[in-house]
Amino acid sequence: MKQSIQIFFVLTLFLLAPLSGCFGEEDETKPVAELEVDETQSMTAARGQFYTLSVESTVDWTISRSPGAFFQDEFGVLRDDVNYTLPASQTEITMLILDSERDTVELNITAGDQAWNATLMLEDSQDLMLVDGRRAYDTIDMLTSSYNNRWCGSASVHEGGAAYEAAAEAMAENMRGMGFDFVEVTRYDDDPDQLNVVGYNWGRVNPDEYIVIGGHFDIAYVFTPPGGGTNEGANDDTSGSTVSLEMAQALAQMEFDHTVVAGLWACEEEGLLGSLAYVAHLPENVSVKAYMNFDMVSLNYPIVPRTEPIIGPGGEIFSATRYDWSIDIAGASDENMNRMHDWVGQTIEDDLAYTPTEGNPIMWNIAESCASDHCAFFSEGYPTFNFFSPGGEISFWQEWHSPSDTLEFMTAKAGGQEEMASGFNSLVWSSLDLFIRVDNAEDFHGTWKE
Incomplete structure (x- = not known):
C-alpha cells in the first residue's frame, strides 16, 4: 500500500510539472522597455574631440548616427558602424566627432518601442584635436629648423648620412614618447644604410596584420636632378614625414584590431631603398592590410593658390593656378x-563634407605609379593609398629637389601659417578616417592572397 501511494505521488508531480514552471522557479517575464537619455548634458560637441552620451535603458538599445562621427566600443576601438547595438547594462556611448565641415550630427536611439532623437550641434575645438594641422605645422617647423641635410647614407656624393642618422635617432625617441609598444631604427645586416624609423602599436585581435602609414624621411642630396638638391626638402618630403608623425602621435595611444605601423623611410631619393628593405624584411607570418603614403603634401585643400606672383628664394617667379x-x-x-x-569618396564627401573648388580640387583614382614608397608595398600585392599634392605644376618644377624647397617658401605659397596648417589638417583627418575603415574592414586584403 505504501509503495502505491509513493507511485501515485510521483505521477502527480510529473503531470503537474508543466503547469507549475520548473519545479518552483518563477517565470522570466520580458522587461518593459524604458529609455532615458540625460537631457541635462550638452547637445553641443567639439569637432576633433571625443563626446560621451549617457543613456539608461531596461533593454538592449541601438544608436544610429549620420556621417561625421565614429562610435567607440568597450575596448576603445573606433567602429564605422552606422547602427550600433549595446546591452542594457551599458549606460554610455562615446563617439569621436570628426573635424568635418558639417554643422551637425544626427543621433537616434531605439530601445524596444521607445525612441529618442537629437541633433548634435558641432563647434570648433579650442584645444588641439586628436590629429591637428596646427600641431603638424609646428612639427615641420621643428624638422626644418633642427634636422636639415637629411641625406641618405648610401649616397656617395655627400657627408655619409651623419645628419640623417642623427635625425632618425631623434625621431625614434620622439615616437617612443608617443607611447608606441616598440620603436626601432632599422639596421639590416644585408642593407645597413636603410635606417628606417618604425613604431609599432600591436593590434588586439590581429597583431600579425599591419596597417602602415609613412613617408620618406630623406631629402634630395647635392646634384640631384632636376633642381640640384636641397637642404630642407620642406615639401619633398618633410611634409610627408610631418603628416606621418602627426598621425603617429594619435595612433600610438589608441586601440585597433590590427597592428599600427608608422614609418619614416630612408633613401627614397635613391630608388625607394628604405621602404623596399622594410617590405623585404617583414616577418614571414606578417601581412600588410593596407599602406598609406604621404609624399609632397604641403599644399592641399582647403588652401587656395595666391593670385599674385610670389618670388622664391632663388628669384623664381611663382604663379600657380x-x-x-x-x-x-x-x-x-x-x-x-x-x-x-x-x-575615399565616403570620407571626403560624406564624413568630412569637403567642398573642393577649381583652385583646390581633390581627386581619387585607381592608378599605379612608382614615384614614391607606396610602390614598394603594392608591388608585393599590398593595398595602398598614395596621398600626393605637389602644389601645382609650376610650383612642382620650381622647387622639386631644389634649394627653393623651404618651409618659408611653402608657407608663403599657402598664404600663411594658418592656411598651411589647414592643408595639413585635411590630410590627417582624411587619412585617419580611412585608417579606421581599413581596421574595421572584413574580407579585405591585397593581391598577395590570391
Missing part, C-alpha cells in the same frame, strides 16, 4: 580596390 590633391589606389583585387575607392 591650382593646388591639386590626389589619392591613388593600388595593390588589391578589382573588388577591393573598388571598396577603397568608395571609402
Whole structure:
C-alpha cells in the first residue's frame, strides 16, 4: 500500500510539472522597455574631440548616427558602424566627432518601442584635436629648423648620412614618447644604410596584420636632378614625414584590431631603398592590410593658390593656378580596390563634407605609379593609398629637389601659417578616417592572397 501511494505521488508531480514552471522557479517575464537619455548634458560637441552620451535603458538599445562621427566600443576601438547595438547594462556611448565641415550630427536611439532623437550641434575645438594641422605645422617647423641635410647614407656624393642618422635617432625617441609598444631604427645586416624609423602599436585581435602609414624621411642630396638638391626638402618630403608623425602621435595611444605601423623611410631619393628593405624584411607570418603614403603634401585643400606672383628664394617667379590633391589606389583585387575607392569618396564627401573648388580640387583614382614608397608595398600585392599634392605644376618644377624647397617658401605659397596648417589638417583627418575603415574592414586584403 505504501509503495502505491509513493507511485501515485510521483505521477502527480510529473503531470503537474508543466503547469507549475520548473519545479518552483518563477517565470522570466520580458522587461518593459524604458529609455532615458540625460537631457541635462550638452547637445553641443567639439569637432576633433571625443563626446560621451549617457543613456539608461531596461533593454538592449541601438544608436544610429549620420556621417561625421565614429562610435567607440568597450575596448576603445573606433567602429564605422552606422547602427550600433549595446546591452542594457551599458549606460554610455562615446563617439569621436570628426573635424568635418558639417554643422551637425544626427543621433537616434531605439530601445524596444521607445525612441529618442537629437541633433548634435558641432563647434570648433579650442584645444588641439586628436590629429591637428596646427600641431603638424609646428612639427615641420621643428624638422626644418633642427634636422636639415637629411641625406641618405648610401649616397656617395655627400657627408655619409651623419645628419640623417642623427635625425632618425631623434625621431625614434620622439615616437617612443608617443607611447608606441616598440620603436626601432632599422639596421639590416644585408642593407645597413636603410635606417628606417618604425613604431609599432600591436593590434588586439590581429597583431600579425599591419596597417602602415609613412613617408620618406630623406631629402634630395647635392646634384640631384632636376633642381640640384636641397637642404630642407620642406615639401619633398618633410611634409610627408610631418603628416606621418602627426598621425603617429594619435595612433600610438589608441586601440585597433590590427597592428599600427608608422614609418619614416630612408633613401627614397635613391630608388625607394628604405621602404623596399622594410617590405623585404617583414616577418614571414606578417601581412600588410593596407599602406598609406604621404609624399609632397604641403599644399592641399582647403588652401587656395595666391593670385599674385610670389618670388622664391632663388628669384623664381611663382604663379600657380591650382593646388591639386590626389589619392591613388593600388595593390588589391578589382573588388577591393573598388571598396577603397568608395571609402575615399565616403570620407571626403560624406564624413568630412569637403567642398573642393577649381583652385583646390581633390581627386581619387585607381592608378599605379612608382614615384614614391607606396610602390614598394603594392608591388608585393599590398593595398595602398598614395596621398600626393605637389602644389601645382609650376610650383612642382620650381622647387622639386631644389634649394627653393623651404618651409618659408611653402608657407608663403599657402598664404600663411594658418592656411598651411589647414592643408595639413585635411590630410590627417582624411587619412585617419580611412585608417579606421581599413581596421574595421572584413574580407579585405591585397593581391598577395590570391
